[in-house]
Amino acid sequence: MTSRSQRRVIPVKPQRSANLSAVEREAVQSACTQLKALPGALLPILHAVQDKLGFIPKDAVELIAAELNLSRAEVHGVISFYHYFRSDKPGRQVLRLCRAEACQAVGARALESHAKRTLGVDYHGTTADGAITLEPVYCLGNCASGPSMMQGDRLIGRVSESRFDDIVARARREK
Amino acid sequence: MSRVTIYVPGDAAAAAVGADETANAITDEARRRGADVLVVRNGSRGLLWLEPLVEVETPLGRVAYGPVDAAAVAGLFDAGFTSGGRHPLYHGPTAEIPYLKNQERLTFARVGLIDPQNIDEYLRHGGYRGLRAGLQMAPAAIVECVTASGLRGRGGAAFPAGIKWKTALGAAGDQKFIVCNADEGDSGTFSDRMLMEGDPFVLIEGMTIAGIATGATRGYIYLRFEYPHAHRALNRAISTAYARGYLGADVQQSGRRFDLEVRLGAGAYICGEETSLLESLEGKRGQVRFKPPLPAIQGLFGKPTVINNVITLASVPIILDRGAEHYRNFGMGRSRGTLPIQLTGNIKCGGLVEKAFGLTLRELLYDYGGGSLSGRPIKAVQVGGPLGAYLPESQFDTKLDYEAFADIQGMLGHGGIVVFDDTVDMAAQARYAMEFCAIESCGKCTPCRIGSTRGVEVIDRLLNGENAAEQEALLRDLCETMTYGSLCALGGLTPYPVRSALNHFPEDFRRRTPARAPG
DSSP: OOOGGGSOOOOSSOOTTTTSOHHHHHHHHHHHHHHTTSTTOHHHHHHHHHHHHSSOOTTHHHHHHHHHTOOHHHHHHHHHHSSSOOSSOOOSEEEEEEOSHHHHTTTHHHHHHHHHHHHTOOTTOBOTTSOEEEEEESOOSOTTSOSOEEETTEEEOSOOHHHHHHHHHHHHHOO | OOOEEEEOOOOHHHHTTTHHHHHHHHHHHHHHHTOOEEEEOOOOOSBGGGOSOEEEEETTEEEEEOSOOGGGHHHHHHTTGGGTOOOTTEEEEGGGSHHHHTOOOSTTSSTTTSOTTOHHHHHHTTTTHHHHHHHTSOHHHHHHHHHHHTOBOTTTTOOBHHHHHHHHHHSOOSOOEEEEEEOOOSTTOOHHHHHHHHOHHHHHHHHHHHHHHHTOOEEEEEEOTTOHHHHHHHHHHHHHHHHTTSSBSSGGGSSOOBEEEEEEOOSOGGGGSHHHHHHHHTTSOOOOOOSSSOTTTSOGGGSOEEEEEHHHHHHHHHHHHHOHHHHHTSEETTEESEEEEEEEESOTTOEEEEEETTOBHHIIIIIITOSOSSSSOEEEEEESGGGSOEEEGGGTTOBSOHHHHHHTTOOOTTSEEEEEETTOOHHHHHHHHHHHHHHHOOSSSHHHHHHHHHHHHHHHHHHTTSSHHHHHHHHHHHHHHHHHHOSSHHHHHTHHHHHHHHHHOGGGGTOOOTTOOOO
């Protein structure tokens, strides 16, 4: 008969979202604890996680689903439905270029190709040095002073190609 | 010398062109010169080509300087602007600037005038008079007043607000909700944003009145994440309203409860559609619901819900304060009251014009807008957002009125006008409309989800000159399917910009070289 200590323990309840780092786990867990009592809590929780981490780690889905008593498919479905939520880590700065018609009328299409060319990335891409992620956005509500863009939550209007280059240069120096 | 009040807008559109730096420069320069200056961050007056528009309180009233960037500040002090001194950027008394003077500001009466976060200033400028009137009235009488005013949904669909309210009032439910649609996703629109930043209390008041009128005790403002300035403004104003007893368990000792909170969207155009907005508020994918049941009967969490646009709700306080008659005396036909129109895109004097319905596009584009920004001829305007028709010069005499726009296969929508000069390629705009629909489709119905992608492909083939006549017939057929087969306005109205571009600017679809690669 084998002794008790030699038996292999097979965990029946492995830790949920086991691959999250300590910081990530703390962000996800505290968002869930604070917000899960709200009616329709999923979006507020996802916002809180992304505010904290800059993205929603793929491995967080399981934990959030368990906390809200949802299936993982439901949580994944919501994250992937909304353009703003992202599952991979962005660059240190996120630049959002407006693609909507009012900005197109004052040169946004040319600015868009300039941005992609000078940064060497397409939309949703991050520059090789990890400094900047380029995202499209559909209207920033600054339609009389376009082309418009947003850096973090700072709105910038009348963005010419040279102004864009200045913003990028400054953004690369920030944190 | 007594203290001088200087207004520098804190509005996002002003900040986007340097208003924060201007405000700091004024404070610093005043300190350096020992001038006693109070800088107030007001909302924007809506004269956006003059932003940052700095106003100085003088014995003659407020006088305007603009656009004032930080570098111009020292020169303004040299010119004695703190006492209204002349300077090349001087525009005289703000209220006399024709762009502003000729407007009829009802909903935007206080925007740009007051410090938006100061509830006492709000009260001094007529704030909460509508609620006070409402608290003296029976719920059905409030609903009747809103119906009689002729107010129609300003979000785009133009459904009579009073009828929605009446349905919700009559619906049985242990809990009812007021939801404000602040998911202002249409390109060429920013009136919701300007109002929420420039006068947040009027929206809070309007929603409170809606709650009292329909028996709803809880409200949500569904705001797009792209508006962080408005998010901060609303949250601050809501906590002030709670502290002052205008929200909470006992609104102004009336025994009526109304709670309010802001929820953020996450970048989905479709969530401006009311049923998908409700899904999103419930924490789900923003997929469109079938109607019926109407949200007024089974809306948020299955409960009776009034869902209205920001401007609709913000127009209610003045209706209750001044009476339905006062409001309905503005406007024409079945479009009563005023519409905040947004002049945007390639326009010299872009901004917000609140006027009674009935103005023509031409008056707006040239008398207010001053023509194109580039100085080139205006070739087309898109009215009503990305789902609105492109209108050629021959239709510029159309009056701004819901029915007049419907007659020319267009729509007024949320009042956004995007101007394009003659360098625009209308085929590219038509293709973009289909592309946008493909990106933003919620995926629930086939005509929208698949049709939009096929639409991009057909336009590419058409432009490549592959059997152009056949492709055009196919495109028109596809537009027909989308119009009649889609579940909501996204798929249903995407054909508007496509067909109007095709009908009014056929030459743009023809002059391609056959070598152009698809996609």
